Amino acid sequence: MAVMLPNKWSQLKLPAIGKPDPAEQERLLKLFWNRAELKKELQGLDDQLHNLRNKLKQQENANARLQQQLEQLEILLGNPERGFDALVHFGLKALWRACREQLERFAADLKRDRQEAQRKQQLAEFQADRAERLKVADERLRQAQEVADAESERLRQRVERMVKLKGFWNYFRRRDLAAEIAAQRERCVVAERQFADMREAHRTIDKEPWPEFPGLTIEGRRGVNLAVIAYAQILYAKLAVSGLAMDSRLANNRSVESAKHGGFEACLARIREITQALAAVASQEGLAAQIKARVEKTAKGATWRNATETVPQPASLPPAAGGGVPDANVLVDDYWDVYKVLLR
Numbered sequence: 001m002a003v004m005l006p007n008k009w010s011q012l013k014l015p016a017i018g019k020p021d022p023a024e025q026e027r028l029l030k031l032f033w034n035r036a037e038l039k040k041e042l043q044g045l046d047d048q049l050h051n052l053r054n055k056l057k058q059q060e061n062a063n064a065r066l067q068q069q070l071e072q073l074e075i076l077l078g079n080p081e082r083g084f085d086a087l088v089h090f091g092l093k094a095l096w097r098a099c100r101e102q103l104e105r106f107a108a109d110l111k112r113d114r115q116e117a118q119r120k121q122q123l124a125e126f127q128a129d130r131a132e133r134l135k136v137a138d139e140r141l142r143q144a145q146e147v148a149d150a151e152s153e154r155l156r157q158r159v160e161r162m163v164k165l166k167g168f169w170n171y172f173r174r175r176d177l178a179a180e181i182a183a184q185r186e187r188c189v190v191a192e193r194q195f196a197d198m199r200e201a202h203r204t205i206d207k208e209p210w211p212e213f214p215g216l217t218i219e220g221r222r223g224v225n226l227a228v229i230a231y232a233q234i235l236y237a238k239l240a241v242s243g244l245a246m247d248s249r250l251a252n253n254r255s256v257e258s259a260k261h262g263g264f265e266a267c268l269a270r271i272r273e274i275t276q277a278l279a280a281v282a283s284q285e286g287l288a289a290q291i292k293a294r295v296e297k298t299a300k301g302a303t304w305r306n307a308t309e310t311v312p313q314p315a316s317l318p319p320a321a322g323g324g325v326p327d328a329n330v331l332v333d334d335y336w337d338v339y340k341v342l343l344r
Contacts, residue, residue, distance in 0.1 A: 084267035089259035091274040092251035095244060098281050099235045099336040107228045107341045114220050119213050126211055137202040144198040148191040155184045221310040221343040223295075226302065229312070230294035232330040232338045233320035235281060240325045244277050249335065294318075311342050 158181045165174045216224070239245035251259065261267050302312040314331040321327050330338055 084264055084271075085259045085261050086256050088261040088267050088270045088274070089251050089256045091271055092244070092248040095239070095274055095277055095281070096248040096252045096336065098278055099232075099239075099248075100341070102235065102281060103228055103231055103336050103338060103341045106231055107224060107343070110224050110227055111216065111343065114216055114224060115213070118216060118220055122213065123210060130205060130208060133205050134202070137198070137205050141195070141198040141202050144191070144195040148188070148195040151184070151188045151191040155181065155188050158184055216343065218308060218310060222304075222312075225310055225342045226295050226298050226312065227291055228338065228341055229317065229330060230291045230298060231287075232336050233294060233317075234287070234290050236328060236330055236335055237321040237325065238280050239277055240321045240328070242273050242277070244273060245328070245335070246326070249333065310344060311339075 158177060162174060162177050162181060165177065236245050239248070261270055297318055298312070301316050301318065303316040304310075304312060311331075314329050317329060317331065319327045320330055328335065330336070
């Protein structure tokens with residue numbers, strides 16, 4: 001005998017075995033991505049820690065080298081036979097540094113002055129051009145206003161005529177006039193639109209922002225560089241007579257351990273010469289006229305590798321010193337680190 005199951009049993013829903021839960025899948029997926037992000041961040045922190053350890057090791061090595069140099073310097077200064085050589089060496093380095101600082105200040109001041117002059121010229125040209133364009137815009141705006149007023153007046157006259165045309169006998173005249181009024185309204189709309197466009201164009205020109213400053217032109221940078229080179233040549237000429245120009249260059253490129261400047265009296269004499277040279281380098285008396293004369297002389301024969309180059313070719317420079325003083329090319333020998341000062 002067959003067993004009859006109740007009808008309600010067919011409505012029972014049993015959970016599907018093995019079917020994934022969407023919410024659980026989403027949770028697991030978030031955990032997976034969070035784990036991946038954490039691993040990525042951990043790797044980044046490990047790399048950062050590795051870099052910091054390398055930097056720390058490099059700094060420790062640098063500190064050790066500095067400590068060794070200080071100990072060597074103490075030994076050198078404590079040696080009666082070599083101590084004054086070290087004083088002369090550092091005096092020569094101070095002279096080189098003073099010359100470089102003079103060039104840096106001069107170049108910065110000259111660059112600022114040239115930029116201000118060029119900016120003023122740029123703004124003057126912009127204002128003159130804008131004034132000319134505003135003049136044209138004013139005239140066009142006036143003409144557009146006259147046209148719009150004239151069209152409005154014609155429309156007003158036609159409307160007044162329409163009001164006066166009474167009676168059925170004016171039917172056809174009113175019909176023709178209505179067509180004229182509709183056409184005139186279109187002309188008024190066009191005229192008003194043109195007037196609005198001219199007014200907007202005028203407003204746009206009047207509210208134009210000042211142009212961005214593009215920086216010194218190539219000619220401006222060349223002018224600054226020629227003046228800086230002229231100053232470097234003047235400094236060389238001042239120091240070449242006593243040999244301090246060459247000695248300061250050698251001191252700047254050599255270590256103090258290799259410094260040898262003679263005995264005690266010779267070192268004292270050299271220190272006195274360095275003191276006088278520092279005062280001469282700092283002096284500004286007659287400097288502007290000297291630089292101007294050298295720039296005029298240099299500009300006549302200066303050549304450039306291409307149209308965008310701002311540093312002249314070293315071979316085109318005139319002599320830095322004369323009168324039997326050993327000459328040098330301040331660009332070739334990079335006196336006073338002039339290449340770091342020149343504008344590119």
